[in-house]
Amino acid sequence: xxxxxxxxxxxxxxxxxxxxxLMCPPDYYGIEYEINPWMKRTRQADRxxxxxxxxxxxxxxxxxxxxxxxxxxxxxxxxxVFTANAALIYKNRAISANFRYAQRQRExxxxxxxxADHGFVVESVPEGLNFEGAGDALFCGDTLFAGYxxxxxxxxxQAIGERLGCRVIPLELVNPYYxxxxxxxxxxxxxxxxxxxxxxxxxxxKAVREHVAELIEVDRAEAQRFACNAVVxxxxxxxxxxxxxxxxxxxxxxxxxxxxxLDEFVxxxxxxxxxxxxxxxxxxxxxxxx
Ligand code: ARG
Numbered sequence: 001x002x003x004x005x006x007x008x009x010x011x012x013x014x015x016x017x018x019x020x021x022l023m024c025p026p027d028y029y030g031i032e033y034e035i036n037p038w039m040k041r042t043r044q045a046d047r048x049x050x051x052x053x054x055x056x057x058x059x060x061x062x063x064x065x066x067x068x069x070x071x072x073x074x075x076x077x078x079x080x081v082f083t084a085n086a087a088l089i090y091k092n093r094a095i096s097a098n099f100r101y102a103q104r105q106r107e108x109x110x111x112x113x114x115x116a117d118h119g120f121v122v123e124s125v126p127e128g129l130n131f132e133g134a135g136d137a138l139f140c141g142d143t144l145f146a147g148y149x150x151x152x153x154x155x156x157x158q159a160i161g162e163r164l165g166c167r168v169i170p171l172e173l174v175n176p177y178y179x180x181x182x183x184x185x186x187x188x189x190x191x192x193x194x195x196x197x198x199x200x201x202x203x204x205x206k207a208v209r210e211h212v213a214e215l216i217e218v219d220r221a222e223a224q225r226f227a228c229n230a231v232v233x234x235x236x237x238x239x240x241x242x243x244x245x246x247x248x249x250x251x252x253x254x255x256x257x258x259x260x261x262l263d264e265f266v267x268x269x270x271x272x273x274x275x276x277x278x279x280x281x282x283x284x285x286x287x288x289x290x
Contacts, residue, residue: 019066019233022114022277023058026050026081027073031267035101036179038269050264054081057238057272060260064236069279071114077107082270083277084182085135086111087122090164094120097133100151118279123163129156134277135180140212141190143167147181149174169211171204177224182273184223186230188216188237188255194230194246196223216249226262226271240271 087094094115099105112122125131136152146157161168178184184199192214218227225242240262247257262271
């Protein structure tokens with residue numbers, strides 16, 4: 001492992017395969033219920049603006065080299081746009097979400113059908129355990145970092161780790177504004193990540209520091225702009241606007257930061273990463289070249 005964060009562009013490395021990402025158009029997006037502190041029914045999203053912001057994110061991801069597949073939007077499922085929560089993808093396996101809140105549980109059959117139709121073996125988590133997919137379970141190298149307490153259950157994360165045969169680092173989330181791991185932690189490569197320490201309990205902070213050699217800390221103001229909710233495509237890192245300190249840090253480390261306004265989605269407690277699900281599991285270094 002190298003001591004600095006840089007992407008793997010060594011001479012012997014085969015060209016990285018094209019990133020493949022699942023998104024869902026925001027045709028039926030809105031703030032129809034309140035299941036996290038960002039959501040206020042009185043602070044409605046503007047659907048036209050949301051659509052423009054979503055299209056700009058999609059275009060930017062394509063410009064960065066990603067291939068985008070689309071899930072059909074469904075009336076009455078306003079949060080279906082947040083495809084990160086659909087499942088955890090590992091090779092050809094999709095571990096389907098079991099959402100904590102009834103309002104989002106109706107998304108699962110749609111997500112599962114799309115994934116099955118596109119060649120994934122869809123599995124579920126043990127009965128009675130909540131699990132919110134790649135919103136709470138993120139590979140950094142071969143290790144699965146697993147946020148729990150607010151949405152997903154720790155026991156489910158351990159069961160998933162055993163099933164996939166990978167090490168799980170459970171991280172307790174304590175700040176209701178950072179209710180999914182991907183709102184406060186973003187792997188950049190094996191051994192490197194962006195994070196907002198104040199979202200974690202003491203023990204989790206220690207665990208992150210122990211297991212991730214190169215950490216970029218995001219301050220409160222930029223964490224509130226969802227700086228940690230970044231999409232990483234090779235050397236490109238895409239975030240909401242208003243994260244200049246993180247972008248400067250990333251530039252210094254050889255990454256190419258990009259920003260695009262996602263304020264309509266922040267109203268639901270989401271941003272760039274939440275609106276995407278990486279389908280080729282490139283985050284899982286263990287199978288990058290397999
Ligand atoms: N309103 C959605 C919820 O509270 C937002 C989900 C954001 N997704 C994410 N991966 N952080 O469930």
